[in-house]
Amino acid sequence: MSVPVIAEQQEWLKARLALLEKEKQLTRDRDEISRLRRELPWVAVKEDYRFETENGPEALSGLFNGKSQLIIYHFMFGPDWQTGCGGCSFWCDHFEGLIVHLAARDIAFVVVSEAPMEKILPFKERMGWTFPWVSSAGSRFNADYQVGFTDRADKSDPVYYNYRETSFPVDQAPGASVFAKDGKGGLYHTYSTYSRGLDILNTAYHLMxxxxxxRDEDPENPSSWLRHHDRYDQ
Incomplete structure (x- = not known):
């Protein structure tokens, strides 16, 4: 680590106060973006997608678990993968313990992967996670929400991800989607974010x-340092 300018307290305070103004503006900008996000129009979900859960089949409507809002984290874990994505695992380490707080604000939270439950459950146990995690295997859910690309003929074919056509090296991608249910049971998609938009969910990055x-990451391969949380000593 290179040593920066070494200053006296008053010089440091002057620089800190200048930065504070920018931090306050960022907070105001973030509040405004949150307001605009809440005001996005809703899109009716016409298919009540089916999922496999630890307790058997369940529809998308059932994942709300009595709440009117549902956050889904799209976890990269393909049907033929032997283990879950290390990056998604890094994100999911932040979700443990949040469920009770979200539930108090009328929000259900579920992780969804295309891998079958017989692969998800052992990996979930290994990671020590208790949040709900279900399989979308056999449905169009991942493809419809732009995180599953198993339909393409070749991995070199472009995909539509993060609201643009792009290349993607594997058939699974990370994301987060939000759904709402009205008083009559109607389902709606309200928001999805991908790629760097997921940084908002990662407290470790905010602390770094x-x-x-x-973050001190390699610009060419930012996640090269990352391991599953039980593999750093290997």
Missing amino acids: DLTPKG
Whole structure:
């Protein structure tokens, strides 16, 4: 780590106060973006997708678990994969313990992967997670919400991801989608985000951003340092 300018307290305070103004503006901008996000129009979900859960088949409507809002994290774990994505696992380490707090605000939270439950459950146990995790195997859910590309003939074919046509090296992609249910049971898609839009869900990155080194990642391969949380000593 290179040593920055070393300053006296008053010089540091002057620089800190200048930064504080920018931080306050960022907070105001974030509040405005959150307001605009809440005001996005809703799109009716015409298919009550079916999922496999630990307790058997369940429809998308059932994943709300009595709440009117549902957040889904799209976890990269393909049908033929032997283990879950390390990056998605990093994100999911932040979700443990949140479910009760979200439920208090009328929000259900579920992780969805295309892998079958017989692969999801052992990996979930290995990671020590308790949040709901279901399989979308056999449905169009992943493809319809732009995180599953198993339909393409070749991995070199472009896909539609993060609201644009792009290349993608594998058949699964990360994302987060939000759904709502009205008083009559109608289902609606209200929001989805992908790629760097998922940073908002990652507290570890926010903490790294407070430090002198920051994220300190390789620009060409930012996640090269990352491991499943039980593999850092290997």
